[in-house]
Amino acid sequence: MSHSNRTLRLLFPQWQGGNNPAYIFGAKLLDYLSPASTGPREVINVDAPTDDELPLENGIRGRQALLRQLSDAEDAIARHQPERLVVLGGDCLVDLAPFAYLNERYNGELGVLWIDAHPDVMTPKEFDHAHAMVLGNLIGEGDDDFRRHVKTPLKPENVMIAGLGATLPSESEFLDKHGVSSMGPAEIGDDSMAIIDWIEARGIRHLAIHFDLDVLDPSHFRSVLFADPTAPIGSFDGITQGDMNLNSVLRLITDVDTKTDIVGLGITEHLPWDAINLSSVLAKLPLLRSSPSA
């Protein structure tokens, strides 16, 4: 069956959820790198960064901007009522409106494969970056302003976190309490059988996939936060980093594609440092820069 005219592609260059304007460039380059869309496409406008620090609003950086962008994404999706959604982020929080929509559309029975080194179930008590809270919100937990946008929370037992690394005590407690499943790279294995067994055991008929690029080993895929070449040594000490590679993620997604109907795909946290830094230098070079004297 042809999906193309029922698949909405959302370009969502949100940066406030990770408080890093580099996500804007990352989203645009991700769009450039993606096959052209044959269906409808919406671009969510995000506030441009300013010289001022993003305000900390009741425990969340950029709360008002994030909520406004969340509403805009909901409106864009409502205009199309798509069967399927592709989301090109932007920080992880871009998947909040799309996955909430999909779970409503599929009667609260949506399965979610959350491919991520982190569970994204924090609350403002632990951290002020909302991109670390999005899966918690989708399950109906966390900050009221965000979770109230999720009309039909995901069934926690329909969520599988793949590629999960070491978790903090508060994260482990959340996953245990709600019965969210997870597997590290070794458990996924070479044939994805453990994930396929979970899909079949849960009877998942419609699946949304969140692919956070920071599930990838930053020594092999360097376009992620932890591979920032300008970060001082030790900047990310104690923070869990990814351990998968691009081909193993591709294989996992391809394997589950044969077992269930993939209705959502979000790709997030693209921070292409080389392209960002090179582009900035090219803009200043003689014969290339656009200035009155060039």
Added chain:
Amino acid sequence: MSHSNRTLRLLFPQWQGGNNPAYIFGAKLLDYLSPASTGPREVINVDAPTDDELPLENGIRGRQALLRQLSDAEDAIARHQPERLVVLGGDCLVDLAPFAYLNERYNGELGVLWIDAHPDVMTPKEFDHAHAMVLGNLIGEGDDDFRRHVKTPLKPENVMIAGLGATLPSESEFLDKHGVSSMGPAEIGDDSMAIIDWIEARGIRHLAIHFDLDVLDPSHFRSVLFADPTAPIGSFDGITQGDMNLNSVLRLITDVDTKTDIVGLGITEHLPWDAINLSSVLAKLPLLRSSPSA
């Protein structure tokens, strides 16, 4: 004075000089990352890679394709007779026709700042990749088929190699014999004074700059050959790698820009592995791939 309408921009996605089709993607992305051109622009067509190995022809891989592309670049430049040239490569050999043209135009007095970890003065006796021979050809040495395209060879004493790393005995011998100057990153220093002194001592009025991205430290800028994440460990043992960073190259170019007239700028050897690999995966993902079933 306004240069824009006298500056020709050449997009030259040549890959055969380094026998690596990834240069095609690298050139296109370099073009995407560059400020839009306000003047004329030419794209040199290059043969697409095939499943067959690039033929070794009388000591040089892809000799016939390279010579055909060299002629095409000459023709494109001849159509415009520009005062200034920007070249977006492609492998290092892309600067052969442009720099030969500029030296003719500026009466054999062109200065060349060759920002590169390698001197590019090999011959087919040492290696079969023509991108390692281009500066030798510009000085009038090396393979006859290539050097005969250089009507007015560069004065070797008008060439400065900046960022040069350890050289092979045959390379050191060439540089000594011809009197080509070079400086490593430490000699260039923070104020570029040694290079500026050389420009003034040589009376360089028109300067072309070759910026081989592999002059950059591959642990900080990963879009170069030596940072290929799929290369087996030890692949580049014994091969000189870059030791500069983007900002120090920008500073050097900005410094010399105040002292002489920059008439040429070639940027080469862009191999953006993350973008190449991610793009390849995106093309295969459900909801993104363009296939009969998507």
